[in-house]
Amino acid sequence: MSGLAIARRGDLVSIAASSAAGPGTRARYGRRAGSDGEVGVSRVFEHRSVMVQEVVDLMRPVPSGIVVDATLGAGGHSAALLDAHAHLRVLGIDRDPDALRAARSRLAPFGLRASVVKGRFDSLGDLAVSAGIPPGACSGVLLDLGVSSPQLDTAARGFSYRYDAPLDMRMDPGSGGPTAADLVNSMPEGDLVRLFAANGEGRFARRLARAVVAARPLLTTGDLTNAVRSGLPAAVRRQGGHPSRRVFQALRIAVNEELEQLSRVLPEAISITGPGGRIVVISYHSGEDRIVKAAFGSAVTGGCTCPPGLPCGCGAEPAGRLVFRGARRPSSEEIELNPRAESARLRALEILPAASRSEER
Ligand SMILES: C[S@@+](CC[C@H](N)C(=O)[O-])C[C@H]1O[C@@H](n2cnc3c(N)ncnc32)[C@H](O)[C@@H]1O
Structure with missing residues (x-):
């Protein structure tokens, strides 16, 4: 089996390689045009x-x-x-x-x-x-x-600290369940400490939770990234890796249970x-x-x-x-x-x- 199947359903363009799948197989697909803040852009993702x-x-x-x-x-x-x-x-x-x-x-x-x-x-x-x-x-x-x-690479899904977008992170956006914004704006500080400690940034969980509460309301991924930066010691911010990575991971795990x-x-x-x-x-x-x-x-x-x-x-x-x-x-x-x-x-x-x-x- 080989070839490229291109399908347009609604406003989503799907492009799928139908070649035999083997190690390193990559599935490619598009996202909703304009749904990520880059109006009119529909890129293929993999x-x-x-x-x-x-x-x-x-x-x-x-x-x-x-x-x-x-x-x-x-x-x-x-x-x-x-x-x-x-x-x-x-x-x-x-x-x-x-x-x-x-x-x-x-x-x-x-x-x-x-x-x-x-x-x-x-x-x-x-x-x-x-x-x-x-x-x-x-x-x-x-x-x-x-x-x-x-999911990570589509800005509008709000999973990634690399793009500024509404703080969503739901794998099923139609589920009606709470978004990441709902959690960071409503959870008591003690619960945020436990969440960050268990699923993400153990060492600085307390400082990060305090910074998140102080920055409320947080509506976008950028708001959360700024809160994380303000909650971490300068020396840690300069270390390798993005300081928001573990906080975003902890929230994603919680939002999607x-x-x-x-x-x-x-x-x-x-x-x-x-x-x-x-x-x-x-x-x-x-x-x-x-x-x-x-x-x-x-x-x-x-x-x-x-x-x-x-x-x-x-x-x-x-x-x-x-x-x-x-x-x-x-x-x-x-x-x-x-x-x-x-x-x-x-x-x-x-x-x-x-x-x-x-x-x-
Ligand atoms: C790592 S990806 C799977 C990639 C896939 N194995 C492939 O080769 O393309 C994980 C997928 O699981 C889905 N997922 C995660 N938790 C789920 C759940 N509780 N119920 C149904 N789907 C879930 C996510 O939406 C995501 O598409």
Whole structure:
């Protein structure tokens, strides 16, 4: 398969490479003309999928059937899976309407082997049932967490300290949920301290929260960046890296309830996946990776409470086995090509057949 599909839907121009997806695959898509403050400009944006070959290799042995790509984005991983594995179909889920448009265009060449639905992945079980996949019948689940590059790079989405725009950061702008501006203008200072400490800038959380409260109301990304600058000691402002990076990350995680939704989706992923199926998760933040590690750990022990080394007497049944120990990281070559891959950590769990569950522990 090769070529370039160009589609115009409403005011969005989608340009999707339909070439065979391989390692380093890049999905390209446009954004709403004029929606980013650069009136009349419609640029093409790209998301370079992370650890594609690892994902393709890990899904090779799964049973024939449907893999749920629960963070479809621009469809790069899904396209790679469909290209590489004739025995697989994909149900793609994303909550971002722009990502869905791009993915539909990207996956169109695969016809009925790919279907795409809008939704939040913490409703994974219900979304799968609505798509005709009963519990335990899925061949695999992929979660490639965090944001896609076009979300960060589209100024109007308000995710980035690099552009001045309304402080939004919602992955689904139509969700009606609070924006980043709502949070920074309404949260008590103590809650902001905890938010920055847990998800972002631990060391200066108190100073940053005080600076944010003093600068209210904050309406734009520029307002927030200025507040962060005023809250940090001059010596820290001069150090490498953008001083706002971690504060923006902390807010984005809170606005989109990323950690809560991750905690909810993992048990759902385990329950919709059948024996021999695999759950592959790529995380980009230590808070995410801790949740994945703990959920996979408890699937492996089945929640067994017996002392280590002794036979299990509590009746716990492991749901899965780790495909490999620990987390895999992208190669240095991949990081060089795509610096956004640097923080990626990949973990994989394989669901056990019910009969072998007691032997595995
Ligand atoms: C890193 S990108 C995925 C990129 C994709 N794997 C690719 O190759 O193009 C993460 C995507 O997950 C989506 N997402 C994040 N949290 C979500 C959630 N709770 N429910 C549904 N989609 C979510 C984001 O909107 C974003 O498009």
